[in-house]
Each structure stands twice: as C-alpha cells, then as structure tokens.
Amino acid sequence: MTPLLTVDRLVMRFGGITAIDGLSLQVPRGAITAVIGPNGAGKTTLFNCLTGFYRPSAGRILLHEDDGSERDLTRLKGHRIAREARIVRTFQNIRLFGGMTVLENLLVAQHHALAQASRFALAGLLHTPGYRRAEREALEFARRWLAELGLTAVADTPAGALPYGTQRRVEIARALCARPRLLCLDEPAAGLNPRESAELNVLLTALRDEHGLTLLFIEHDMSVVMNVSDHVVVMNFGRKIAEGPPEAMRRDPEVIRAYLGEEDEEAADA
Amino acid sequence: MTAAVISASSPLALRLRDALAVTVLGGLLALPFIGLVTVEEGGALTVRTRWGAWGATLAALFFGRLLLRAALDAWRSRRPARKRAVFSSGDAVLRRAAGTSLLAAALLLPVFFADNRYVIDTATTLGIYVMLGWGLNVVVGLAGLLDLGYVAFYAVGAYTYALLSTQFGWSFWEALPAAGALAALFGILLGYPVLRLRGDYLAIVTLGFGEIIRIVLLNWTSFSGGPNGIGGIPRPSFFGLAFARSAEGRTFHEFFGLEFSPMHRFIFLYYLIVVLALLTHALISRLRVLPTGRAWEALREDEIACKALGLNTTTVKLSAFATGAMLAGFAGVFFAARQGFISPESFTFSESATILAIVVLGGMGSQLGVVLAAAVLVVLPELGRQFADYRMLVFGAAMVTIMAVKPTGLLARREPTVRLNPERSAAP
Ligand SMILES: Nc1ncnc2c1ncn2[C@@H]1O[C@H](COP(=O)(O)OP(=O)(O)OP(=O)(O)O)[C@@H](O)[C@H]1O
Ligand SMILES: [Mg+2]
Numbered sequence: 001m002t003p004l005l006t007v008d009r010l011v012m013r014f015g016g017i018t019a020i021d022g023l024s025l026q027v028p029r030g031a032i033t034a035v036i037g038p039n040g041a042g043k044t045t046l047f048n049c050l051t052g053f054y055r056p057s058a059g060r061i062l063l064h065e066d067d068g069s070e071r072d073l074t075r076l077k078g079h080r081i082a083r084e085a086r087i088v089r090t091f092q093n094i095r096l097f098g099g100m101t102v103l104e105n106l107l108v109a110q111h112h113a114l115a116q117a118s119r120f121a122l123a124g125l126l127h128t129p130g131y132r133r134a135e136r137e138a139l140e141f142a143r144r145w146l147a148e149l150g151l152t153a154v155a156d157t158p159a160g161a162l163p164y165g166t167q168r169r170v171e172i173a174r175a176l177c178a179r180p181r182l183l184c185l186d187e188p189a190a191g192l193n194p195r196e197s198a199e200l201n202v203l204l205t206a207l208r209d210e211h212g213l214t215l216l217f218i219e220h221d222m223s224v225v226m227n228v229s230d231h232v233v234v235m236n237f238g239r240k241i242a243e244g245p246p247e248a249m250r251r252d253p254e255v256i257r258a259y260l261g262e263e264d265e266e267a268a269d270a
Numbered sequence: 271m272t273a274a275v276i277s278a279s280s281p282l283a284l285r286l287r288d289a290l291a292v293t294v295l296g297g298l299l300a301l302p303f304i305g306l307v308t309v310e311e312g313g314a315l316t317v318r319t320r321w322g323a324w325g326a327t328l329a330a331l332f333f334g335r336l337l338l339r340a341a342l343d344a345w346r347s348r349r350p351a352r353k354r355a356v357f358s359s360g361d362a363v364l365r366r367a368a369g370t371s372l373l374a375a376a377l378l379l380p381v382f383f384a385d386n387r388y389v390i391d392t393a394t395t396l397g398i399y400v401m402l403g404w405g406l407n408v409v410v411g412l413a414g415l416l417d418l419g420y421v422a423f424y425a426v427g428a429y430t431y432a433l434l435s436t437q438f439g440w441s442f443w444e445a446l447p448a449a450g451a452l453a454a455l456f457g458i459l460l461g462y463p464v465l466r467l468r469g470d471y472l473a474i475v476t477l478g479f480g481e482i483i484r485i486v487l488l489n490w491t492s493f494s495g496g497p498n499g500i501g502g503i504p505r506p507s508f509f510g511l512a513f514a515r516s517a518e519g520r521t522f523h524e525f526f527g528l529e530f531s532p533m534h535r536f537i538f539l540y541y542l543i544v545v546l547a548l549l550t551h552a553l554i555s556r557l558r559v560l561p562t563g564r565a566w567e568a569l570r571e572d573e574i575a576c577k578a579l580g581l582n583t584t585t586v587k588l589s590a591f592a593t594g595a596m597l598a599g600f601a602g603v604f605f606a607a608r609q610g611f612i613s614p615e616s617f618t619f620s621e622s623a624t625i626l627a628i629v630v631l632g633g634m635g636s637q638l639g640v641v642l643a644a645a646v647l648v649v650l651p652e653l654g655r656q657f658a659d660y661r662m663l664v665f666g667a668a669m670v671t672i673m674a675v676k677p678t679g680l681l682a683r684r685e686p687t688v689r690l691n692p693e694r695s696a697a698p
Binding site (some may be wrong): 099155174 | 296553556557560561562564565567568570571573574575576577578579580582583632684686687688689690
C-alpha cells in the first residue's frame with residue numbers, strides 16, 4: 001500500500017543550526033507511527049515543517065492523495081495544510097483557547113465549514129435555515145467527539161480552567177473536530193499520570209481501528225510507544241538513525257547509543 | 271434534594287429575584303432622574319428630593335417586571351420548547367436585568383429631561399462613546415489587537431459626511447453607509463501592514479496611523495479645510511422634516527402641530543444615537559456567536575493554534591479591523607451631523623486613549639461593561655466641573671482606583687457563545 005506521506009531529504013536550518021539534516025521517512029496509511037529521539041533531535045521541527053509553520057530549507061513533503069496524485073506540502077500556505085491536506089496537529093506545550101469553553105474550542109476547529117455556511121456572516125446574521133443546519137451539524141459533531149473522549153461534563157467549562165491531563169484530551173478532541181486525515185500529536189502523554197496514559201493508549205488505537213485515521217506522534221514515554229505504535233522512527237541530530245517495528249527498535253544498538261550516550265554502551269549491553 | 275433548594279430555584283423565586291434585581295438597578299438609575307429635581311429658588315438652582323415619586327417608580331418597576339416576566343414565560347412555554355434555558359445563571363439574570371433597565375432609562379431619559387439641554391447633550395455624548403467603545407471592543411476586546419489609532423476611523427467617518435454633504439449635497443442617511451464602508455476600507459488598509467505585528471508593536475503602528483490621518487487632515491487645506499475644519503454641515507432631518515423654526519420644506523413642529531422648540535432637535539439627535547448604538551449592539555452580539563466572532567476570540571487566545579486548525583488569520587484580523595472601523599465611521603457621521611462643524615482637533619490621540627480606556631475599564635469584551643465605563647468616563651468629568659482645576663486629578667484618581675480594585679475591568683466575566691448543557695448550568 002502506498003504511504004500517506006513521504007518526507008524526502010528534508011533540511012531545516014536556523015541560521016547556523018541545522019535542526020533537520022536530510023531526513024527521509026514515510027508515514028504508512030492507517031497506522032500509528034511514533035517519532036522518538038533525544039531532546040533537541042528535531043522532532044518538533046519536523047512537525048512544524050509538516051504543518052506549514054516552517055518553510056523547509058530544502059527537500060519535499062509529499063502527500064499521496066487517494067486518487068494516486070501527490071501534492072507537495074512545502075508549497076502550501078500554513079492554514080491551508082489543515083484545511084486542504086487535512087493534516088492537523090497538537091502542540092508540545094498545549095495551545096488551547098483558554099478563555100473559551102471546551103465546546104467553543106471544538107467549534108473553532110470547524111470554522112471553515114461554519115464560515116462557509118454563514119457566507120461572510122450574512123447568512124449567519126439573518127439566521128437562515130442553511131446556516132442553522134450547519135451550526136446544528138457542527139454542534140452534533142462536537143458532541144460526538146466530546147462523548148468519545150469523555151469530555152461531555154466539562155463542555156461548558158473554560159478550557160484554561162481544566163486540569164492538565166484533561167487539557168491534553170481537549171486539544172486532541174479539537175484537532176479531531178478539524179476532520180484530519182493525518183493527526184500529528186506532539187508528546188501527547190507528557191504530564192499524564194499512569195491512568196491517563198493508559199487511556200491515551202486506548203484512544204489512539206481506537207482512532208486508528210475505528211475511525212481509520214493515520215497517526216504520527218512524538219513521544220518520550222516508551223510504554224506508550226511500545227504499546228500503540230506500528231512503526232517507529234528514531235531521530236538524532238536532525239537525522240533518522242533507525243526505523244522499524246517497536247520491538248526491533250528496543251534492541252537496536254544505534255538507538256540505545258543515541259539514548260544512553262557512547263560511554264554507557266557496555267552498561268546497556270549488559 | 272431538600273425543599274429549600276427546590277423552592278430557591280422555583281419559577282416564583284426566580285421571578286422575584288429577577289424583579290428585585292431590576293428594581294434595585296432601576297432604582298439606582300431613577301434616583302438622579304426622578305428622585306432629584308432642580309428647582310429655581312430666588313434665581314439660583316437648587317436640588318430637591320422627591321422620595322414619593324421615586325418610591326412609586328420602584329413599585330412600578332418591581333410589579334411591572336414581575337408581570338412582564340410572567341407574560342414572557344407564558345408566551346415562551348406556549349411555543350414549542352426550545353433547548354434554551356430561560357435563566358442560565360444568577361449572573362445572567364443580573365446582567366439581563368441591568369441591560370433592560372439601562373435600555374429603559376435610555377429610552378425614558380428625554381421624557382424626564384425634555385427641557386434640559388445639558389442633560390440631553392451629555393447623554394448624547396455618552397451615546398457616541400458607548401458606540402465607539404463597542405466598536406473598539408471588537409478589535410481590542412474580542413480579537414485582542416491593541417489599536418491606539420481608533421480615532422482615525424472616527425475621523426474618516428466624520429470627514430466623509432462633512433465633505434459629501436457640503437460638497438455634493440448628500441443627506442445623512444445617504445452618507446451613513448458610504449462613510450461606514452470607507453472607514454472599513456481604511457481599517458483594511460491599516461490592517462494589511464500590521465498583520466504580522468502584535469501587542470506593543472501593533473499599538474505603536476496604529477498610534478502612528480491615527481496621527482497620520484489627523485496630520486493629513488490638518489495640512490491638506492484644499493481638501494479638508496486644514497485647521498479651520500469644515501463648517502455648515504447639515505443636520506439630519508426627521509424623515510425629511512427639518513428641525514427649524516422655518517424652512518423650505520415642512521418642518522418637524524409644523525408637521526406634528528407642535529410649538530417650535532430647539533429641544534426637538536437635541537432630543538431627536540439623542541434618540542438617533544440611541545438607535546445607532548442599539549444597532550451596533552445587536553450587530554456585535556450576533557457576530558460574537560457566529561463563526562466570525564468565535565474566530566476573533568480564538569485569535570485573541572492563540573494565533574498559532576488558529577493556524578494549526580486551518581483558520582486564515584489574515585481574514586480574521588482584517589474582518590475585525592474592518593468591523594471596528596466601520597462602526598467608528600458611523601459614529602463619526604453622527605458626530606459631524608451633531609456638531610455641524612468638525613476640525614482635526616476633535617480627533618487627537620487623547621480621544622483614542624479615552625475610547626481605549628472605556629474598553630479596558632469596562633472589562634475587555636463585555637458590552638455592558640463598556641456602557642458602565644463610558645458612563646464613568648463621560649459623566650465623571652462633567653460632575654467634576656465644580657472642581658475646575660482638580661477635575662483631571664479626580665478623574666485620574668478614579669481611574670487608578672478602579673484599575674487597582676478590579677484590574678480586569680468592571681465586568682470581565684465572559685458569557686460563552688454556546689452551551690451544551692443549558693439545564694445543568696442553571697443548577698447552583
Ligand atoms: N525557531 C527556531 N529557531 C532556532 N532554532 C530552533 C528553532 N526551532 C528549533 N530550533 C532548534 O532545533 C533543534 C531541534 O529542536 P526541536 O524542538 O525540534 O527538538 P525536539 O526533538 O522536539 O526536542 P524535545 O524532545 O526537547 O521536544 C534544537 O537545537 C532547537 O534549538
Ligand atoms: Mg519537541
């Protein structure tokens with residue numbers, strides 16, 4: 001099967017720093033891919049390139065459409081990646097609309113459809129049946145994801161007032177409301193307690209199995225990586241150092257070296 | 271659940287509480303209007319109290335509100351039940367009550383002060399500032415874009431009407447949409463270069479823009495009359511009826527068979543700004559719950575997250591600038607029509623600062639807060655006139671006090687634009 005996304009010799013430089021250095025990888029369709037690597041490896045930078053926040057210095061990011069055509073995302077303007085390529089992300093440091101309620105957050109994610117129905121706010125101001133229907137559908141869609149992620153009870157609470165673990169879930173729910181084809185999660189398990197972390201495992205597998213989503217996620221928590229991912233990409237210093245199924249990565253000497261440093265190699269082998 | 275809890279949220283208890291809230295607020299507002307009168311005693315004006323009339327007003331407010339509420343509820347319950355809570359929370363009850371009594375006071379004001387030009391004039395000024403505050407609130411309070419040059423759009427509106435009417439004979443109502451559209455265009459023109467700026471940088475550039483407009487108006491004498499301004503701007507008419515003792519067509523007092531009084535025009539102007547302000551209010555309240563308004567607020571909360579969700583932040587920003595500017599343009603037209611004369615002096619930075627102060631003081635994004643803050647900022651200096659030289663001192667002290675006691679503004683609580691569980695939030 002063709003992959004959903006191909007990253008081809010991607011380079012991202014910031015002045016003298018080369019955060020991504022000729023990275024190539026593929027994101028298989030309908031599977032969960034984990035990106036791991038030590039701090040500063042360039043994982044978040046990769047996400048920023050994928051979602052149009054950075055314009056790569058070189059290389060291509062190709063999205064393979066269902067009809068076999070492909071599209072270079074590096075040419076697409078930032079907000080159009082979420083809208084047209086349907087790649088939606090979450091952030092390492094949560095970025096919610098804190099003063100707005102959870103439900104409102106989820107409606108903003110459906111802005112494009114609603115804004116079209118409101119026709120430059122005119123149909124909205126006149127409260128036409130067409131706009132009302134779009135609004136009802138958006139609410140219904142949000143309600144479904146709220147229920148799925150166990151957020152119904154906090155739907156009317158300002159997002160910023162929620163506990164950390166819940167905020168992470170809200171951010172995922174919000175991304176899902178943007179109807180992604182590829183969902184990119186930047187350290188979704190960071191700051192979660194073991195129970196929340198286990199719930200996240202269940203959620204990620206459900207998104208793949210029941211909703212047919214392709215997932216790409218960055219994670220330091222190895223229990224999550226080992227439990228849910230189908231494919232693991234290991235990065236260090238902006239390069240891919242290994243790639244494969246999770247069990248194989250656990251034993252890969254390159255990976256162990258990257259994580260533990262050169263001196264500890266013997267200790268790791270022991 | 272205990273009986274007490276049930277009774278506390280029963281319709282009767284809620285209605286009583288609602289009526290009480292209206293009475294308290296209405297009473298406060300009625301105190302200066304009805305409770306106090308000025309009478310002439312030996313050539314000097316003195317203030318007399320009228321407790322009887324005030325008490326009667328309170329009773330009328332209380333029972334009137336109770337009846338109105340009951341009638342409204344009965345009417346609502348006959349219509350197919352919509353999923354909408356009548357009383358969403360105690361806070362909302364209070365807000366609605368405050369809004370209703372403010373509206374009633376605004377509409378009734380000329381009834382009580384029909385021959386007091388000073389009060390009507392001050393109230394009209396207040397109306398202009400409320401409208402400007404609401405307009406700027408879109409940009410600053412909702413979209414979170416700090417704009418220090420808002421007065422520029424007010425000037426664009428005022429000069430558009432002044433020029434169109436004196437040069438081309440356009441009427442007030444013809445010029446109103448044109449001026450709004452032109453101001454909106456200027457809003458977009460300003461918006462483009464500042465798209466990438468935020469916070470302090472944005473504030474400085476918008477400040478500069480405001481000054482540019484003023485300096486152009488000051489120096490382009492052949493176009494704007496320079497420092498001499500533009501005079502002889504026609505006053506708005508009442509559907510073609512002029513407010514004059516005698517005029518070419520029919521006059522207002524002739525048509526209605528009234529004795530001519532110069533107060534007619536002032537009262538008409540007052541009602542005109544009330545109507546314009548109410549339209550502004552309706553527009554913003556509606557926009558706020560539409561995708562446009564939610565996008566503005568999302569932009570204020572987190573621009574990067576907006577982009578990640580596919581929002582075109584350029585459009586969102588420009589629409590906020592354009593909407594705010596358009597409303598300032600409308601206010602400008604009214605200002606020019608009311609003054610009959612405008613000059614760049616009316617559009618200095620201090621005007622922008624006052625409007626911004628109204629928004630910040632009122633509580634960013636709160637429409638009721640803007641009214642209260644505008645009242646404080648417009649009426650306080652008027653009351654302070656006796657103190658003459660100390661006026662600005664008192665004014666400044668009052669502002670500092672308010673910001674120290676309530677740094678988030680008078681009314682900072684945000685009402686969600688949509689609720690999933692209206693019934694639940696009614697519970698205490
Ligand atoms: N906007 C930027 N400007 C300059 N340098 C940057 C920028 N963004 C990232 N970098 C640099 O690129 C390198 C990779 O950073 P990145 O955030 O991608 O790491 P990461 O793999 O996500 O690390 P972590 O696990 O700590 O989140 C770092 O050295 C970082 O300092
Ligand atoms: Mg990172």
